[in-house]
């Protein structure tokens with residue numbers, strides 16, 4: 001890590017996203033919960049994208065913002081399934097309108113280049129749903145590498161098995177190399193752009209892996225509010241291994257033309273009624289169209 005950080009200094013790397021490719025092998029034990037073809041024990045090709053929330057070139061890789069990992073699983077018979085995850089366990093808004101209020105309150109004032117502190121504090125006071133994410137980001141320094149980041153489903157999903165039984169689930173991906181965060185001193189010394197070059201160097205040196213862990217919900221667990229995490233004693237099972245073996249800058253890469261809509265899913269998995277999850281699909285379609293056409 002240190003070596004690759006030093007290499008980057010002064011290179012002026014300005015991309016914010018990187019395409020990755022590899023495979024996912026889902027554990028057959030998960031078939032007790034879902035008929036999803038993700039969990040057959042056979043490797044499934046994956047195309048993905050790492051990103052830094054916010055999508056602006058002005059946001060440095062050291063920002064206390066979530067990082068994203070979006071995956072497209074290329075299933076048999078031309079089926080696809082998406083996981084569009086963040087490296088935080090909860091979201092900062094229970095509803096789309098609360099998210100919108102947060103965007104407005106945190107938009108920099110053109111005169112100062114910074115959000116208006118009064119607007120930010122009145123937003124915080126009136127939006128308790130933003131508190132859990134705010135506390136998590138304040139307590140957990142940004143990760144030192146995408147390869148050392150965990151990633152969470154954030155939302156609750158429904159797994160449906162061959163007997164039509166529905167189980168509420170969340171999941172997270174745990175890096176084999178461990179979760180590693182920048183220290184306060186490293187945060188001050190680290191170049192503003194390092195995440196993309198780092199993951200390209202890491203995958204060139206060898207495959208980078210994560211375990212998928214499935215968290216099994218219990219009846220009555222919150223399913224429609226992604227600002228609330230479940231109690232820590234929920235059953236967890238290992239659900240598979242993600243192996244990423246190559247990474248390249250997004251421009252011209254395999255992920256560039258993918259809209260990682262989180263509602264793209266194959267059989268055996270269904271969305272909860274979380275209003276934020278349901279809102280994401282049309283929002284991503286709109287943003288994707290603008291991104292691809294340059295408007």
Ligand code: HEM
Pocket residue numbers: 049050051067068069070084085086091095096099152153154155226258259260276279280283284287288291
């Ligand atoms: C109302 C809430 C939300 C809105 C309006 C929103 C909006 C967006 C938009 C417009 C994009 C860019 C899509 C594109 O151009 O392809 C995006 C990307 C992304 N969002 Fe959200 N989002 C919301 C909630 C969430 C939540 C809860 C998560 C947590 C898992 C999340 C994770 C991501 C990730 C990982 C990306 C990057 C995906 C990629 O690489 O294509 N978002 N979001």
